Amino acid sequence: MNIIKGSARIIGDEVSTDIHCSSKYLPGKDATYIATVAFEQVAPGFAKAFNKGDVIVAGKHFGINSSREQAVHVMHRMGVSAIIATSFGRQFYRNAINNGLPVIECDISGIVAGDALEIDLVAGRIAVTAKNITRAVPPLPATVRTLLEAGGLIPFLQKHPDWNVGGEAA
Amino acid sequence: MGHTIAEKILGQHADGKPAKAGEIVVAGVDFAMIHDARAGNALKMIEKLGAKSLPHVKRTALVLDHYSPPPNMEAANTHVAMRAFADKHGSPLYDVGDGICHQVLPEGGHLTCGDLVVGTDTHSTTYGAFNAFGTGVEGTDVSAVMMTGKLWFRVPETIRIELKGPLQPGVWAKDVTLTMLGKLGAEGANYRALEYCGSGVSAMAIDDRMTLSNHAAELGAKAALLEADEKTFAWLKAHGSAAPKPVKADADAIYAQRIVIDTATLAPQVARQHNIDDVVAVPDVAGQKIHVALIGTCTNGRLDDISQAAAILKGKKLAKGVRMIITPASRAIYLAAMREGLFEILTAAGASVEAAGCGTCVNITGHYIAADDQVVISSANRNFKGRLGNPKSEIWIGSAATVAASALTGVVTDARTVAGGDWRAAA
Numbered sequence: 001m002n003i004i005k006g007s008a009r010i011i012g013d014e015v016s017t018d019i020h021c022s023s024k025y026l027p028g029k030d031a032t033y034i035a036t037v038a039f040e041q042v043a044p045g046f047a048k049a050f051n052k053g054d055v056i057v058a059g060k061h062f063g064i065n066s067s068r069e070q071a072v073h074v075m076h077r078m079g080v081s082a083i084i085a086t087s088f089g090r091q092f093y094r095n096a097i098n099n100g101l102p103v104i105e106c107d108i109s110g111i112v113a114g115d116a117l118e119i120d121l122v123a124g125r126i127a128v129t130a131k132n133i134t135r136a137v138p139p140l141p142a143t144v145r146t147l148l149e150a151g152g153l154i155p156f157l158q159k160h161p162d163w164n165v166g167g168e169a170a
Numbered sequence: 171m172g173h174t175i176a177e178k179i180l181g182q183h184a185d186g187k188p189a190k191a192g193e194i195v196v197a198g199v200d201f202a203m204i205h206d207a208r209a210g211n212a213l214k215m216i217e218k219l220g221a222k223s224l225p226h227v228k229r230t231a232l233v234l235d236h237y238s239p240p241p242n243m244e245a246a247n248t249h250v251a252m253r254a255f256a257d258k259h260g261s262p263l264y265d266v267g268d269g270i271c272h273q274v275l276p277e278g279g280h281l282t283c284g285d286l287v288v289g290t291d292t293h294s295t296t297y298g299a300f301n302a303f304g305t306g307v308e309g310t311d312v313s314a315v316m317m318t319g320k321l322w323f324r325v326p327e328t329i330r331i332e333l334k335g336p337l338q339p340g341v342w343a344k345d346v347t348l349t350m351l352g353k354l355g356a357e358g359a360n361y362r363a364l365e366y367c368g369s370g371v372s373a374m375a376i377d378d379r380m381t382l383s384n385h386a387a388e389l390g391a392k393a394a395l396l397e398a399d400e401k402t403f404a405w406l407k408a409h410g411s412a413a414p415k416p417v418k419a420d421a422d423a424i425y426a427q428r429i430v431i432d433t434a435t436l437a438p439q440v441a442r443q444h445n446i447d448d449v450v451a452v453p454d455v456a457g458q459k460i461h462v463a464l465i466g467t468c469t470n471g472r473l474d475d476i477s478q479a480a481a482i483l484k485g486k487k488l489a490k491g492v493r494m495i496i497t498p499a500s501r502a503i504y505l506a507a508m509r510e511g512l513f514e515i516l517t518a519a520g521a522s523v524e525a526a527g528c529g530t531c532v533n534i535t536g537h538y539i540a541a542d543d544q545v546v547i548s549s550a551n552r553n554f555k556g557r558l559g560n561p562k563s564e565i566w567i568g569s570a571a572t573v574a575a576s577a578l579t580g581v582v583t584d585a586r587t588v589a590g591g592d593w594r595a596a597a
Binding site: 027070161 | 194196208211215218219220221242244291292306307308309310311313314317318320322324356357360361390392552554
């Protein structure tokens with residue numbers, strides 16, 4: 001998962017994943033249902049037109065407020081391969097890593113819907129080759145990459161109950 | 171090179187040396203908490219993890235506070251599952267009516283200075299009032315803590331906020347945080363820790379300090395740490411906490427930002443409807459009509475808040491057309507308020523008192539759904555559109571003093587202008 005390629009899907013600023021991508025306000029509805037209607041109020045048709053492997057490109061504070069990790073479970077069902085955003089809500093950022101979904105803070109200017117994005121998690125680079133956009137981003141810390149590679153914190157601990165993250169990140 | 175409180179506490183719980191902001195550490199967690207709004211997910215994650223044993227489960231409390239009492243069968247069933255889990259594993263359990271997680275954890279003696287505490291709630295920053303690093307996490311995190319006793323953390327940069335001078339009577343920690351929200355904006359301290367210091371903090375009673383650390387969640391803060399003093403030690407001792415291991419910042423610690431607030435001259439503040447960072451001084455909006463007044467929540471449902479409200483409403487009646495609900499943050503506060511006769515004063519004034527819990531903070535129990543065009547003034551922490559069940563109503567946020575003074579007059583009112591608005595907790 002060091003290199004991720006996917007088509008850009010745009011969403012705005014200050015999107016609460018509790019409101020728009022969880023069953024917090026839709027009690028009794030499961031993740032399968034939420035995955036078909038997620039983000040409908042802020043980006044009509046978003047979930048319907050989402051293809052497996054697409055990358056969510058969001059503005060600032062994506063996932064603000066008390067973010068439920070169910071949102072990440074829903075995004076996995078939608079087939080989200082990564083999220084790049086100007087910034088993330090703290091709890092959402094953590095939930096994404098814990099559940100094996102790459103999240104990268106990055107300047108998103110110039111990126112539009114349908115752009116073919118290439119994300120290099122190790123080198124720390126976001127590119128849209130067709131538009132000559134190449135942006136350096138801080139590479140994800142080794143511990144975070146280890147958790148992502150394992151598919152999240154739970155699969156990681158199932159293999160490494162001693163928290164042996166290896167390498168530099170002990 | 172010096173270190174912040176956050177760097178020291180996280181480092182001490184990792185390899186024993188102070189950590190550096192930006193670093194990722196795997197740190198031992200002293201105590202964890204799951205509340206009922208996240209327990210459904212947390213219990214699923216524990217099952218998914220499939221650990222052979224959960225050696226640290228006795229240091230994880232289960233708290234039934236959000237759905238207290240349960241408003242639907244799903245919540246009632248979650249409660250049953252939580253009780254069964256606590257019974258099976260010997261975890262501390264706080265049942266319906268016992269109180270809000272952030273109040274019952276300190277009251278139950280579960281944390282002390284220098285501790286690292288996590289909870290499935292953004293307001294877990296509250297524990298910073300006791301010089302403990304408290305932060306919000308999710309079910310996956312807590313299941314990891316139960317199994318391994320550890321968790322990964324990115325060490326946050328810190329914003330140091332100096333409060334210069336004791337607050338005037340009628341002005342509270344709530345007004346300080348609202349000032350900060352006006353300055354930095356909601357999420358203005360995203361990913362960061364806060365350190366509050368100065369004579370303004372020293373002068374505050376513990377109840378008010380808890381507001382300061384709690385309400386930092388609206389700034390997006392990961393933790394909100396205060397240094398410990400004699401008041402902290404006395405409070406912790408009275409609640410049976412373990413011996414404190416106080417942690418201070420070094421004089422040459424590196425801060426992302428330094429802010430000074432002249433707390434000695436600060437006026438009461440309110441956040442206007444829908445945005446917690448749309449903050450104005452109360453005198454600038456005095457006269458704005460209100461219909462519903464709410465005092466409670468983990469931010470301002472403590473004994474000092476209720477005492478302040480009673481001081482203002484003693485021997486008086488709520489303004490015509492105003493409804494008021496008081497929801498104590500815990501059973502211990504409820505009992506203390508009863509013993510002190512505060513509920514008699516408030517009930518005689520026309521207010522209603524509810525059992526302890528998250529109550530009127532958010533419309534998940536249906537405790538208070540506002541009508542169209544009604545203006546609610548609340549001592550809670552969030553006011554986004556529809557939080558009380560009706561997007562056509564408004565929620566304004568202020569201190570318990572501002573809420574009580576406004577309930578008395580029927581319009582947004584500066585507590586400094588009404589009798590009893592200068593009430594102060596005994597130091």
